[in-house]
Amino acid sequence: MPIFVDNFYPYHFCLKKIVFIVNPKSGVFRKDSIHDVIESTLDKNQFSYQFAFTEYAGHATELCKKHIDENADVIVAVGGDGTINEVARGLVQTDVALGIIPGGSGNGLAHHLKIPLGVKRAVEVINRQKSIKIDTGILHDQLFVSIAGIGFDGWVAKKFSDESFRGFVAYLKVVAEEYPGYKPKKYKIRINDKLVKVRALFITFANSDQFGFQTAIAPGARVDDGFIDVTIARKPPLIEIPILAGLLYWHKIDKSKYVQIYKTDYLEISTRKKRWANLDGEPIITPKKFVVKVNPQSLRIIVP
Secondary structure, three states: OEEEEEOOOOOOOOOOOEEEEOOOHHOOOHHHHHHHHHHHHOOOOOOEEEEOOOOOHHHHHHHHHHHHOOOOOEEEEOHHHHHHHHHHHOOOOHHHHHHHEEEEOOHHHHHOOOOOOOOOHHHHHHOOOOEEEEEEEEEEEEEEEEEEEHHHHHHHHHHHHOOOOOOOOHHHHHHHHHHOOOOOEEEEEEEEEEEEEEOOOEEEEEEEEOEEEOOEEEOOOOOOOEEEEEEEEOOOOOHHHHHHHHHHHOOOOOOOOOEEEEEEEEEEEEOOOOOOEOOEEEEEEEEEEEEEEEEHHHHEEEEE
């Protein structure tokens, strides 16, 4: 059964209802400390509030839909990009706003939107209630908010999900172990009335610019421009990896000779086999042929 901690009272009829959906497995927070910081920082002149803790994959979406039916005004994802993804699935095409308290490994969307990583400062952003409408993306029939991709990043997402530890060091360990033996795959991409045939290390579909960990895989990407930035990366030799890593960190990956970037609102992609893909940091299997498209202005989100 879901665990709820709430402060919804009858006399709060004039306050906005806010629900904090917490992923306790994010590894960054303790449930009791989250409750204490939020309770001491949240503006109770504006909000009555409630906590719900996820217990399994997909639970955040279920909780989100439940609280929308109970007239929640704001639902806050407390966790990483995967938790944000699950909550967003319940919020698309509604006027209920998404808040974010970052608690994942890469925190790509939070970095892109300049949402503070500290709990107290993130709650202060929510108190100000400034919101915008952003696009979401669809890969096959799966929603993504920040980043999706196929190829090496999908394989890394799969291997990373099997790790007992999270964070940048664990992610870097997986990349270092898997990169030397990973063979680029062949893809056919129909994009902007053009057929592109390529053997790629990975292909990223970017709504935001962030790969996570403050690295930008698509420096020109914007969450509200109606486009997906498609980054096609060929595999560089090991000796050039430090240069590529620097370009990622300095948001200049588009300057690499191994990278091509296209903007589009729709593309079709085909491969010889089903492949692992990364969907906001979570691994999924794609069919051999699938579509990626934009769902414009489909999600209301609270920003600084």
